[in-house]
Amino acid sequence: MKYQAKRKALILLADGTIFYGKSVGDQQGTAFGEVCFNTGMTGYQEIFTDPSYFGQLMVTTNAHIGNYGAKEEEVESDGVKIAGLICKNFSYVYSRPDADMSLEAFLQKSNLFAISDVDTRALVSYIRDNGAMNAVISTRVDEIDALKKELEEVPSMEGLELASKVSTREPYYVGDEGAEFRIAALDIGIKKNILRNLAKRGAYIKVFPHDTDFKTLSAWEPDGYFISNGPGDPEPLESAVAAAREIIASGKPLFGICLGHQVIARANGVSTYKMHHGHRGINHPVKNLLTGKGEITSQNHGFAVNREEAEAHPQLEITHLHLNDNTVAGLRMKGKPVFSVQYHPEASPGPHDAEYLFDQFFAQICEQQAKDTVV
Structure with a gap:
């Protein structure tokens, strides 16, 4: 010893x-x-x-x-x-x-x-x-x-933009180039296990820097878009919010996790706020309001989406709630293939209760592709 x-x-x-x-x-x-x-x-x-x-x-x-x-x-x-x-x-x-x-x-x-x-x-x-x-x-x-x-002299986390500190500087690829689906991932602090979960479901992913605009993202002609987790306050991420807004307008499927969830909320005009001490652990209880089932989740965030504004928004539906404090843990848009969660379904570390969300994302992609074929 x-x-x-x-x-x-x-x-x-x-x-x-x-x-x-x-x-x-x-x-x-x-x-x-x-x-x-x-x-x-x-x-x-x-x-x-x-x-x-x-x-x-x-x-x-x-x-x-x-x-x-x-x-x-x-x-x-x-x-x-x-x-x-x-x-x-x-x-x-x-x-x-x-x-x-x-x-x-x-x-x-x-x-x-x-x-x-x-x-x-x-x-x-x-x-x-x-x-x-x-x-x-x-x-x-x-x-x-x-x-x-x-x-x-140390700046407060509130108002602090940190995505640029952790994002890739150049685009890179993950997965099999011949895979069935192409996913454009906006890296504002992405975790490797998220990419593994996308790749193992038949995705070829191109990971883009945090400030990539929609024109560049869409030029790759992806089947769907993903906005990752990440550090800091979502409010300063104006470029990511603008990209999310244009992705939503395009009608393509969009999935966001944690900071990506907050970016999607802000793209819909819903504000975010700094929490008292945040949620960080691997046993946080969440209720899926669509199924009535409880999920044990891995969480890591110090900011949250304004629940009152989300409830009042005509195009948003709260899909998940954190059972400890009733904060917003999931959102989806009405009539659009857009959804997000305020936790980590890739569970690294943590339980695997929420892995179905990746399957839900690809199901939406398939559904959208079917609609596009008909048109």
Whole structure:
């Protein structure tokens, strides 16, 4: 077993509250971001590499992190996207035989600063009561005043555009070129497992940068469009909203997940807002209002769609509700093949209750193709 000297570390919240811990290993460091928590018991590697978490300090509520190591193929992007890690017990030794490396080695490879030995129960309770806010984690425990000044310069997540930080810079392809369907995916923070789920259902996907306009998207002549998950506030994503508005007008099928869900709502004139502390975990209960069935879902978002505006909109129908707080978890347009959800049906990590949504998307594509053939 590997033992290392740990340095004293702290978490300084924007309101001045301080929690203490120790560095993972003997590293020194400082990291800034919005502090949030995820309640998942497993899937830490997928969480750390999810682009939706860009710029956030992740608090893991599970008591042990790192116990099954890390595996190269279990990533959701090209690398770690969280700004820093806060946990209770960090496992330097892992027990999974097919792991490629320890989590410590994985984080070192990614240059990610992490702290452990934190009272995460107290910290999470504080966030639940007081809301997600900016914070700094650091081994500079004797420089609190200086850290406070630096923290004041960190921009709020509200109004922050982050899609450009995580999106592809150039278009790329996923799947079999001879596949039955062609999907144009707008990457505002897409996860790899979403692309896998599209590809395994017979799709050839072209993934476009976050600011691609409709003219460019449609020039590829796709059978359907997809708008991905991603980080930050949807309000500044004017180009994505404009593209969504034109996709809707084209009559082609459109599916959106998480940030993509919010973009589709905004394309319909429905506003979004920053939540108190968001939904982040792999056991969030959702009710499908169309079937009456409950779904256990994987969620990761700090913004939500205005329910009153969605209910009043003549062309929108709320299809799913989050059962913890009755926030909008799904939408569809009346008379158009457009729908979206505020959770992750690809479930990486998480349950597979909502995978049917991918099948629903392709069913809509087939239905639209049949209509076009008749015409």
